[in-house]
Amino acid sequence: MDQSGFVKLSLIGFALVIVSFVIRGLSRIVLEVAVADLIQAPLAIVGFGLLVYLFVRATLDFVGLWTIENGDA
16 A cells, blocks of 8 residues: 555545534434434444554554555656
8 A cells, every 4th residue: 555545545534434424414304313323333334444444554654564655656
């Protein structure tokens, strides 16, 4: 993974988490709270899991165990 791929994945992770909150808020207007939570949960879990993976990957890069390649060719 290079730096640009890392940044793209981090933006996707943040977008998934934000979209999950928007979906939850909008669906609570029409549906019950429990149903809104069920609709929102998969996006939140995937987005949060992706962000945790990227945090671990960045930490391992900082320590020097698993490097993230520089984008320069």
